[in-house]
Amino acid sequence: MSPGGKKGLDRRDFLGLGAGAAGLFCSLKLSDVEKLNSRDIKRIDAAAASLKKPQRKEARDVVDNYTFATPEPAPGGQIREYWIQATSVLWNPSPTGHDQWMNMDVPSKRYRAFVYQEMTTGFASPLSPASIPGPTLEAEVGDVLRVHFRNADRKFFQAVTMHPHGVRYNPEYDGAYYGDFTRDGGFIGPGEEFTYTWEATKDSVGAWPYHDHGPNHVLNLTRGLYGSIIIRPKGARKPDREYFLHLGSVFPSVSGLDSMIHTVNGRAYAGNTPTLRAKVGEKVAIHVFGMNNDFHTFHMHGHRWPGPGGASTDSPTVGPSETATVKFTEDNPGRYLYHCHVAGHQDAGMSGWYLVEK
Amino acid sequence: MSPGGKKGLDRRDFLGLGAGAAGLFCSLKLSDVEKLNSRDIKRIDAAAASLKKPQRKEARDVVDNYTFATPEPAPGGQIREYWIQATSVLWNPSPTGHDQWMNMDVPSKRYRAFVYQEMTTGFASPLSPASIPGPTLEAEVGDVLRVHFRNADRKFFQAVTMHPHGVRYNPEYDGAYYGDFTRDGGFIGPGEEFTYTWEATKDSVGAWPYHDHGPNHVLNLTRGLYGSIIIRPKGARKPDREYFLHLGSVFPSVSGLDSMIHTVNGRAYAGNTPTLRAKVGEKVAIHVFGMNNDFHTFHMHGHRWPGPGGASTDSPTVGPSETATVKFTEDNPGRYLYHCHVAGHQDAGMSGWYLVEK
């Protein structure tokens, strides 16, 4: 048995990648995803669905023969166990049909999202609704995250994974499709399960995204397959308020809308996006992730905080898979807007409210 | 009377936002502003002009009922008073009609810009010509900036504001349109006045932009409604030379040109953009602001300086509403080019000269 505790079909049951599928993938020009139509999407999904788990027939390099032990916690550390499934859900980015900031009606329509959902032990039952983003994984330095993952999707028929940022992992737990070099954790087909083990090391401290890194990850990220990881120093106190905001976007061909929407945690337009709350005197942390292919500057009205080098900022750059952490002790009551400072993003949904009580 | 010292029409004289206007705004896709034509611009301006000051009929949240005292300086601090009006002016981004860098002719044409202009006390008379960028607001930690603002425009017929970065303000002085949650400072209609009060706190030290954040801010920023704020530690010495450079762009439908121009302080192409000067031995500070929707890297030939983390750089990233501060003691005489290192920006005007005398 593989170190990942792989269940379900053995990888040897699968054939190599068909030439047809490869051709379809190859024709996908992501630089113009806005122009993809729903037929393109169907074609790409069909290619992904036809893709067979790669067989590593022969090692190409000595490193491909390495085997890896499953990491255990450092002395004094714990195993933090999660049960997470990938599933699909009908998701409305703008359930209110209204943008409270610009005071105007916006489209309200559901699309089929692909999301991570937290389950109870043994995948017995949902711990939370299927939503965007997936559950937040928490650990302290010295711990390991043990994530039991199941591809429970019954709509997209394709392999997905969980690929983490920030934590330490060996190649078995990378959670990324690598073509012929793919290991077990990099291709979890429909109905399959895999257990990832990731280490929280000293240099893992911070907030990080995790996301699908399977063969069709670009489409599946726009659909919603992402979540948050927070690693704290041993014994560190949590902030009084802690928020995790994923800046994303949904291609029109996926959302069924006329144009790209720009989202915070899968929602678009103030009143639909998360309304953050805090009270004067509280320690607040807001972790902002770039979860699409754009660069953003995250602006919070009425507040400043130290940037990475210590100088004050109120609109740091955050690029794809980067994190910007906003940290302050709240001292300024009232209603404030947060938004990406790129006009094309903020005006297509990437904004929300922050309410501070006295 | 409101804490902002609001004069002119009472907000209760206005009606709510019409559905038609909302529809027009909603149809503006800023991701393709380059494609907007002059009719689109007229439509958007008409929608902005028809927009009535929001009435906050009912509080939606406890925080919306908060009232705020006007901040006073900290002990030992001062009130720094400014009188600034928004006005329109015919503005030529390239008055020489020539690009000295590439040694070629460029279009020389005026468009109707929207700008901040500094006035004497009581708006008696102009202190400086109406130009881009607006006046630089200066304060030290412990001071308050008291900015008397008048919407003196007679061409665009729409509400504008002053929204500052970096300084501390309560919701009354945020200077941002918030739909139904808008406070007085967030919607200054034609002919109206408002006094903003902003605090220079310890974490305000640095250079920051201010800009329009009214309902039509995206168009009005491309037109030129922005300026600079500099907050220094108490008693700090000014650099010998200090420059504030706003990296912007003007939509073709606004400028009347065939394509986007990329500007420094509203001007395009070396010889039109600011020619900076210094002498060997002088302490130089150049504050560079991202004032459009692009990301830039600001490159200065012949010089390096410490980036935010201390490591040397000569082309830091600066995103929308971010500031990159260039600081060095001059030791390298001669003529040097400064420019954004994005080719599409530098070649469409975002470059200029820096001349260092022995």
Next chain:
Amino acid sequence: MSPGGKKGLDRRDFLGLGAGAAGLFCSLKLSDVEKLNSRDIKRIDAAAASLKKPQRKEARDVVDNYTFATPEPAPGGQIREYWIQATSVLWNPSPTGHDQWMNMDVPSKRYRAFVYQEMTTGFASPLSPASIPGPTLEAEVGDVLRVHFRNADRKFFQAVTMHPHGVRYNPEYDGAYYGDFTRDGGFIGPGEEFTYTWEATKDSVGAWPYHDHGPNHVLNLTRGLYGSIIIRPKGARKPDREYFLHLGSVFPSVSGLDSMIHTVNGRAYAGNTPTLRAKVGEKVAIHVFGMNNDFHTFHMHGHRWPGPGGASTDSPTVGPSETATVKFTEDNPGRYLYHCHVAGHQDAGMSGWYLVEK
């Protein structure tokens, strides 16, 4: 004789820039380089080829009359001498015709690249093949880099230069075309030579790109005219493994392909891009340069490292002409993917392998 040791034709033999050429340059809108066709490219190259070396007939400013001594090393420093020629070569970005990551065929086709090639003393013979990127220039603080440069190209018939980042240079050695203000090092015509002298100062420590900054630099950068500089503290030990990765792209009209490819060191797709190697216990440094007009986040699987402010990162932003330096002591054996985290870049070639042996 000029301080640069200029050989070949005297600049007074040349006429000023023709109006026709200026018109052609002016019509190049780099914001839509993807749409340039091969006729546009020919037109632009012809304009560049017709451009005459600017004559500085009259000084426009006192600084333009300054003359500059050629810098010598600081006490204890050395002269680091290089002989480099610009030449053209047929270059295949994807020689294997295969993407090992996505396990699919990709186009394999040569285009005419423009590159820097290292030569033996006096340009006697090649020290290395003509390839992308050019040679890495190394020095320690206190040294000077003396770079003998020859424009040996026989295909493009146009002036090129070497413009360095990070090191100190006076205007004579800036290596940039400045229109009428161009000095000798800023316009090296076909068959001409020039010797640049650059100083490695304390604030030059780090890795930097050099690149063409002649009148047609935008096209010539996409063709491959760039390389690396590394300046170390005096006596500093080199890392056990040191890599220099240039993130670039090639316009379709230059590559002859259907769409933009996104490259690492001129190559596209894993198995074609550099395969990096290290062993557990080794000190590794990877210097990543933004060498096109995009912003990137550089992600390395299985690793984290301190960002500029000290906080851990695994996908820092790197913009045009910026450097992100990845530094760690290797402790994680196996095969890992590195890639830009912008989907449109990674899926068009900007990815590769990092193999770590036990």
